[in-house]
Amino acid sequence: MSSCTLYSTLGRLLFACAAATCLPTIAADSSEVDANKALSNSVVKIFATRLNPDPFKPWNKQSPASVTGSGVVIEGRRILTNAHVALYASEIQIQANESGDKMAATVEFIAPGIDLAILKLEDESFFITHSPLPRASSLPSIKDAVLAYGFPAGGDSQSITKGIVSRIEFVGYKHQVSGLRIQVDAAINPGNSGGPVVAGEKMIGLIFSNIPNAQNIGYIIPNEEIELFLKDIADGRFDGKPAIFDSFQTLENPALRAFLKLDKDAKGLVVYQPVRSDSDYPLRKWDVVTHIGDTPVDAQGMVTVSGGLRVRMHYLAQKVAKNGFVPMTVLRAGEVVSIQLPVLSSVSKLIPELVGTYPPYFIYGPMVLTKATADMLPGYQSAVPSNASVINAMVNWSLTGNPLVTRRGDNATKEKEELVVISAPFFPHKVATGYSNLSSRVIKSVNGTSVRSLAHLVALLRDMKDEFVAFDIEMTGGESVVFRHKDMLAATEEILTSNSIRSQGSELLMKVWRAKDK
Numbered sequence: 001m002s003s004c005t006l007y008s009t010l011g012r013l014l015f016a017c018a019a020a021t022c023l024p025t026i027a028a029d030s031s032e033v034d035a036n037k038a039l040s041n042s043v044v045k046i047f048a049t050r051l052n053p054d055p056f057k058p059w060n061k062q063s064p065a066s067v068t069g070s071g072v073v074i075e076g077r078r079i080l081t082n083a084h085v086a087l088y089a090s091e092i093q094i095q096a097n098e099s100g101d102k103m104a105a106t107v108e109f110i111a112p113g114i115d116l117a118i119l120k121l122e123d124e125s126f127f128i129t130h131s132p133l134p135r136a137s138s139l140p141s142i143k144d145a146v147l148a149y150g151f152p153a154g155g156d157s158q159s160i161t162k163g164i165v166s167r168i169e170f171v172g173y174k175h176q177v178s179g180l181r182i183q184v185d186a187a188i189n190p191g192n193s194g195g196p197v198v199a200g201e202k203m204i205g206l207i208f209s210n211i212p213n214a215q216n217i218g219y220i221i222p223n224e225e226i227e228l229f230l231k232d233i234a235d236g237r238f239d240g241k242p243a244i245f246d247s248f249q250t251l252e253n254p255a256l257r258a259f260l261k262l263d264k265d266a267k268g269l270v271v272y273q274p275v276r277s278d279s280d281y282p283l284r285k286w287d288v289v290t291h292i293g294d295t296p297v298d299a300q301g302m303v304t305v306s307g308g309l310r311v312r313m314h315y316l317a318q319k320v321a322k323n324g325f326v327p328m329t330v331l332r333a334g335e336v337v338s339i340q341l342p343v344l345s346s347v348s349k350l351i352p353e354l355v356g357t358y359p360p361y362f363i364y365g366p367m368v369l370t371k372a373t374a375d376m377l378p379g380y381q382s383a384v385p386s387n388a389s390v391i392n393a394m395v396n397w398s399l400t401g402n403p404l405v406t407r408r409g410d411n412a413t414k415e416k417e418e419l420v421v422i423s424a425p426f427f428p429h430k431v432a433t434g435y436s437n438l439s440s441r442v443i444k445s446v447n448g449t450s451v452r453s454l455a456h457l458v459a460l461l462r463d464m465k466d467e468f469v470a471f472d473i474e475m476t477g478g479e480s481v482v483f484r485h486k487d488m489l490a491a492t493e494e495i496l497t498s499n500s501i502r503s504q505g506s507e508l509l510m511k512v513w514r515a516k517d518k
Helices: 003-019 030-041 124-128 223-235 254-259 313-320 388-399 454-462 485-498 507-517
Strands: 043-050 065-074 078-081 089-096 102-111 116-121 145-150 159-172 178-184 196-199 202-210 218-222 247-250 269-273 288-292 302-304 310-312 325-332 335-342 361-364 367-371 420-422 441-446 468-473 481-484
Touching: 030 043, 043 078, 065 145, 065 202, 089 116, 102 223, 116 124, 116 223, 145 202, 159 310, 178 223, 178 313, 202 223, 218 223, 288 313, 302 313, 310 313, 313 325, 361 454, 361 485, 361 507, 367 454, 441 454, 454 507, 468 485, 481 485
Parallel strands: none
Antiparallel strands: 043 065, 043 089, 065 078, 078 116, 089 102, 102 116, 145 159, 145 196, 159 178, 178 218, 196 202, 202 218, 247 269, 269 288, 288 325, 302 310, 325 335, 361 367, 367 420, 420 441, 441 468, 468 481
């Protein structure tokens, strides 16, 4: 070969090498590629159409709203996602990664408090090619690298974002439920909800929240909470987690310690208000809780658990509860006392949240009666603190003694199971002539009889023998409204017909009302 030919050949080789960037090729490990593909294959996109309740027009539902989220395949041919993705859903579909097909799904179990839900597919052949994602058996460590999988808004394909574990705490979730929560700095956006967060090749938790307008702060539900949920529903019913609902205060103040005559080394949390006042309840005001089970409680009410994690003592309720009781050690008047504290999954509230249910209602003449719920409060769902109209309404309600504000947070009792509220302005009708707008007003009594609940009120109206019906409103400066009972019954039929309302009341209340015919 001549020198010219040699140089020409070398030149072509160098040009070709430069065009291809001529970098060393490193073959990806086939097992790693397969693992990544299987992981992505276990994550699905969820489409839901929601029919949210209308607390002000409880005979109706709000207009359909479409939402999307994410989910992950778990054992038992099921899909795990967030409760808030599936709550009030009238239709749910899932779509696999890199698939154009959608498959119908239904909600099998839902736990709004801890924000978890289980979906079942009508066609379970899907799970032949989509395997469950393995879950880690322990909590991650701070600074562990994680990957968040899901289908956030802004695109149709699967998204993977990277971050680290920033913090692990035991905090309140919602609807009276508390649990462990892991904070990560991986980018999380709407649509990510229900997707898994992975460390190595195993899921460590489920995405459920971020902080709007805050960068790189996202929250996941750890596997420990997921396992408790799955264990709970194994018998076909969701009962909820055991929890401690008594009120406490810390022992940090020196005067408080002296008042309780505590030794300088004594630690624990002071009982401020037991959740029950009956004499056989084992906790008493001024008791100092020093141990939950065998674990000591410090002066801030914190405990140290496995791995050196320091969390609120309430966390131990879900760890050590047995047959509905949690063992405790308390200091009472200088004496060490061992008690068994009964624990519940929730406490009945005078003004509860709807939590996946629709509000009960009963229409009597032009009045729409329902039970008070937290969802009725002005701006409960969407208002911000700077909304002046919301602030003014709340201040006005407080000054006038409206129980929707003044009794917010109170527990229900036998004497007052719930508040009965007029949910909307009176329907236009001549029987309401002269009365002002009484929407959001609480009914105190009917013809002098205190109202315990909405069902009680319906029964009072059902059995009414008096010619006139007088409703007293529970607030300062309120007014009584008086109607002829027979006129209200006649007006009811006219109003239902003219407003195309199918039923005078919700199902259970109509059973109470129709009992008058027996």
